[in-house]
Amino acid sequence: MKILTSERVRLVPLSEVHESEFVRLANIPEINRRVNKPPFYSQAHFSELLSHPQHAKTRLIWMIEQNARVVGAINTAASGRDGRMFQGGYWIDPAFWGQGIASAALLLVKTHLLEERGAERVQALVEPDNGASIRVLEKCGYEREGLLRKFYPSVDRGLIDVFMYASIA
Numbered sequence: 022m023k024i025l026t027s028e029r030v031r032l033v034p035l036s037e038v039h040e041s042e043f044v045r046l047a048n049i050p051e052i053n054r055r056v057n058k059p060p061f062y063s064q065a066h067f068s069e070l071l072s073h074p075q076h077a078k079t080r081l082i083w084m085i086e087q088n089a090r091v092v093g094a095i096n097t098a099a100s101g102r103d104g105r106m107f108q109g110g111y112w113i114d115p116a117f118w119g120q121g122i123a124s125a126a127l128l129l130v131k132t133h134l135l136e137e138r139g140a141e142r143v144q145a146l147v148e149p150d151n152g153a154s155i156r157v158l159e160k161c162g163y164e165r166e167g168l169l170r171k172f173y174p175s176v177d178r179g180l181i182d183v184f185m186y187a188s189i190a
């Protein structure tokens with residue numbers, strides 16, 4: 022897994038050194054409620070994430086840095102038999118919302134997956150009332166494919182409706 026950079030952001034592969042920042046971000050209420058993390062995300066959850074066999078095999082997680090400061094995280098995971106389809110998510114510290122950071126990060130990851138990892142489809146699920154995330158996906162060239170009803174198993178609200186967005190090679 023490599024560092025991805027653009028003029029706006031630097032994406033650094035997740036490692037032990039990111040524990041406190043990752044845990045801090047995952048517990049910010051505006052992030053926690055959207056990204057399906059346990060209501061209290063602990064250091065044990067973080068260790069479990071890093072040591073999970075899936076982590077090395079199919080998951081790619083980067084911390085997003087702007088001016089050498091961690092401002093968010095972005096992840097994706099390969100699914101399907103031959104790893105040509107990826108699904109992911111992202112979150113940004115609310116103090117940095119509205120500066121184009123998520124869009125810059127997603128564009129980097131999408132390009133990396135399509136051009137360097139042989140992806141043929143990159144997809145994302147988003148709640149219909151998450152206007153900012155929908156805008157990020159559309160700015161990055163993802164297209165809405167439909168509404169999946171009671172599709173996503175949320176941590177605390179049962180099965181929820183989500184839009185499927187995708188970008189195809």
Ligand SMILES: CC(C)(COP(=O)(O)OP(=O)(O)OC[C@H]1O[C@@H](n2cnc3c(N)ncnc32)[C@H](O)[C@@H]1OP(=O)(O)O)[C@@H](O)C(=O)NCCC(=O)NCCS
Nearest residue numbers: 052055111112113118119120121122123124152153154156
């Ligand atoms: C979604 C999120 C990652 C966006 O991060 P960000 O760095 O602010 O995103 P960007 O600045 O790149 O783009 C946000 C866009 O949404 C727009 N926007 C913000 N709130 C909006 C709303 N309620 N409805 C519609 N558009 C909205 C912004 O104006 C901007 O568009 P513009 O560049 O055309 O002006 C951030 O809000 C977040 O972390 N939310 C909590 C976690 C989350 O929802 N993750 C996604 C799960 S699918």
